[in-house]
Amino acid sequence: MKKNYIGIFCIALLFCYSCNSQTTPSKDVKESTFVNNYEGEKLEKTAKEWREILDEKSFYVIREKGTERPFTGDLLDEKRTGTFHCKACNLALFPSDTKFKSGTGWPSFYEPINDKNIATETDYLIGYPRTEVMCGRCEGHLGHVFEDGPKPTGLRYCINSVSLTFEPLGNEP
């Protein structure tokens, strides 16, 4: 029964489409765009080598593009002054003064320490553009960036806590 409905729906859709084919622009099928302007030497390792360095949760998020459960990350409420680094290769990624409380359950930043330290890939798989954020050096998955962040950038880098380490400033005597 369900199949019949789907069939009728498809035929109706085709009919509408053919009626309007001259006025309706064809839907753009956009390709993903990958950008990485990191200028240093890239770090490449096999999955086996990454497994030896990363704990299970970090491997899942960083190397398999997973997402940690919201409100579970150790760095969500980190409020000290310092720098957030890539957990896989230790590249500095976000200064603590760009961290803000987004209420999403993931550490959120409005600006990276240097745009060149961040790689991005925008895809259209879910019908609208979505931009993944990766470490520029090891291309490990960090999270996503959205355009609903605070001033001055208006960006919200929504980053998995398990993709990051934190180095507090001022450990010297």
Ligand SMILES: [Zn+2]
């Ligand atoms: Zn990295």
